[in-house]
Amino acid sequence: MEVIAFIGPSGSGKSHRAQAVAYDYQAEAIIDDGLLIKGSRILAGVSAKEQPTRVGAIKTALFTDPQHAAEVKAQIAALAPSRLLLISTSREMACRIAKQLDLPLPSLFIDITEVATPQEIARAKQIRKQLGKHVIPVPTVEVKSRFKGNFIEPLKTFLRRRSAPLGRPKSLWIEQTLVRPTFNLLGHFYISEKVIEQLATYLVRDGVISHPKVEVEDTSGGLSLNIEVMARYGIPWRPHLQAAQARVKEGVENLTGLTVKAVNIIVRQVFF
Incomplete structure (x- = not known):
């Protein structure tokens, strides 16, 4: 087909x-x-x-x-x-x-x-x-x-x-x-960028990733979320970051009905 x-x-x-x-x-x-x-x-x-x-x-x-x-x-x-x-x-x-x-x-x-x-x-x-x-x-x-x-x-x-x-x-x-x-x-309603930021902030965190700072870009193909985080020292980050990307994308799309084009996570600091 x-x-x-x-x-x-x-x-x-x-x-x-x-x-x-x-x-x-x-x-x-x-x-x-x-x-x-x-x-x-x-x-x-x-x-x-x-x-x-x-x-x-x-x-x-x-x-x-x-x-x-x-x-x-x-x-x-x-x-x-x-x-x-x-x-x-x-x-x-x-x-x-x-x-x-x-x-x-x-x-x-x-x-x-x-x-x-x-x-x-x-x-x-x-x-x-x-x-x-x-x-x-x-x-x-x-x-x-x-x-x-x-x-x-x-x-x-x-x-x-x-x-x-x-x-x-x-x-x-x-x-x-x-x-x-x-x-x-029924009229119109809007979902503000602040709400998307709050959702992503909540969803991205786990025991390894913390203190997120979220920036939302609204593009023609969907939302791009740029998230700066702190990551715990001594634990492999890659699987946690990949899981966080999937968690944020699925959570935001399911709750808002909006399309998430990309979830970019940047590790800016390490905590011990």
Whole structure:
């Protein structure tokens, strides 16, 4: 099986163009926001857009729940597609989803800028920001029985593409559904860098590592955590530092739903 990743920032129009990209690259199924989609049908999964909070939506999109992941993995195995399109906000998240579903890592990454103009991307972001509308790339009849939000609207789009493979049409009629997730109705929330620093400070410490000083960098691919520590003299540090890296990454991601790109630990002092 070959996996192709379709990536771009949240709200840039990936789901809106998913079916067209799948058609162009002959992908038989799509993984999008927690769902396994084939053609106009949802085969398995739970939509991230059903979740009451943004953190819950991120966890659903990442298939962190074992039962959710197992259902989708079973359907993928039964379908046995030769090529699958995986939609994500970044390369790192695409690889993480592939690992969660026991899929091969993506062999090709397609950026939203390759299939949409800057004006189209800006318009999609404006609709997301001002109206809180999200697209599920299947007809409304497939969504109504699953979606718990209070806004569902059919969307039939005549999609003109910037380019198309030889022998394929430049435009396609695509049936989709506009929804407004519950978390869009509840307003916004933010997780400050101070909270990330406090979590990392708590998680990194053990009997060998102490007195951490944490710096958080928010990059397009996720968070980078730079941690300066003191380490106890006389004990091999490497296994403790590696365990601390894994502990911090897993803990911060599970508690906040944010992607941790790197955990860099620097030993600045020794204590006896």
